[in-house]
Amino acid sequence: MKKFMIGLSLSVLSAVAMAGDPAAGEQKARTCAGCHGTQGISMAPIYPNLAGQKELYFISAMQAYKSQERRGGNAAVMWGIASGLSDQDIKDLAAYYASLGTGS
Numbered sequence: 001m002k003k004f005m006i007g008l009s010l011s012v013l014s015a016v017a018m019a020g021d022p023a024a025g026e027q028k029a030r031t032c033a034g035c036h037g038t039q040g041i042s043m044a045p046i047y048p049n050l051a052g053q054k055e056l057y058f059i060s061a062m063q064a065y066k067s068q069e070r071r072g073g074n075a076a077v078m079w080g081i082a083s084g085l086s087d088q089d090i091k092d093l094a095a096y097y098a099s100l101g102t103g104s
């Protein structure tokens with residue numbers, strides 16, 4: 001349990017220490033727009049909205065696609081996309097989508 005808590009606080013610390021850059025994320029998000037919309041509001045019912053998504057959740061979702069631990073639904077669509085992204089790309093994208101409004 002103690003080990004788990006240390007691991008958890010380290011990963012939270014490193015996420016804060018190396019924050020994403022929303023401007024860089026905006027450039028990198030061009031390839032996502034076809035499915036997730038130019039402002040992170042998806043145009044098709046099978047694609048989730050990303051606008052306003054929490055940064056840490058976004059990062060953990062992308063890492064789970066990258067490692068293919070996230071399965072089911074249409075997860076396989078995201079495997080190939082996430083596999084081409086670095087940890088910094090993912091943080092930048094997370095910062096960008098978190099900065100967008102949800103449009104409501």
Ligand code: HEC
Binds near residue numbers: 029031032078
């Ligand atoms: C070909 C269409 C397509 C493209 C391009 C695409 N996605 Fe996705 N994305 C999906 C689908 C479909 C899902 C839902 C997968 C599932 O069921 O888990 C998804 C899910 C996600 C999720 C999880 C959302 C949640 O609520 O858990 C994130 C985060 C995400 N995509 C980010 C991205 C990023 C960042 C890019 C660009 C680098 C991208 N996607 C490009 C189709 C796409």
